[in-house]
Amino acid sequence: DVKVTQSSRYLVKRTGEKVFLECVQDMDHENMFWYRQDPGLGLRLIYFSYDVKMKEKGDIPEGYSVSREKKERFSLILESASTNQTSMYLCASSLYGTGRQETQYFGPGTRLLVL
Amino acid sequence: AQSVAQPEDQVNVAEGNPLTVKCTYSVSGNPYLFWYVQYPNRGLQFLLKYITGDNLVKGSYGFEAEFNKSQTSFHLKKPSALVSDSALYFCAVREGGYSTLTFGKGTMLLVSP
Secondary structure: OOOEEEOOOEEEEOOOOOEEEEEEEOOOOOEEEEEEEEOOOEEEEEEEEOOOOOOEEOOOOOOEEEEEEEOOEEEEEEOOOOHHHOEEEEEEEEOOOOOOOOOOEEOOOEEEEEO | OOEEEOOOOEEEEEOOOOEEEOOEEEOOOOEEEEEEEEOOOOOEEEEEEEOOOOOEEEOHHHOEEEEEOOOOEEEEEEOOOOHHHOEEEEEEEEEOOOOOOEEOOOEEEEEEO
């Protein structure tokens, strides 16, 4: 079974703090993704990565950065947390398939509260 | 640009009755379509996907979905609902060719005993 783990289930931070969210997958997947989930808005893509040291902006990258130094690990960084970044953050990974049929597998999520 | 719509915020159904959760999509090329389910305080779990071939796709937990190209729809169905099916359901689409998934806003399914 694919396993995607996230470093924290719940996190409380103060405005202005630098926040690191870590995601690790154990299936040697090339692709990794960070989403945020908000009620009534569904999932919105923040950043994704196709390979080590590669990153691409998603739909809502402002206020975030990412790091992928190893294939299995993809970190989301909030440089200076703000209250509007209070949300559920979901990490996902998938294979890079020539058929482009990749299924994304999700971690359990990190619920972040910024005070 | 690709997009997906889930027109119902919530669907209520009695246990044992059939259920349908609606999804329509818009893409410029061939669609790859997915359904995911999210239980409370959990990540998303993959249910099923349509890539090509048979328009009726069967997935996990007795769910199935029908791809209708003329109506650009991919509705999720189950013949007999269970209380344990109560969860948040997401439809997602990707165009043929390498690109990212676009998710709908989700539909809450509530199955009453």
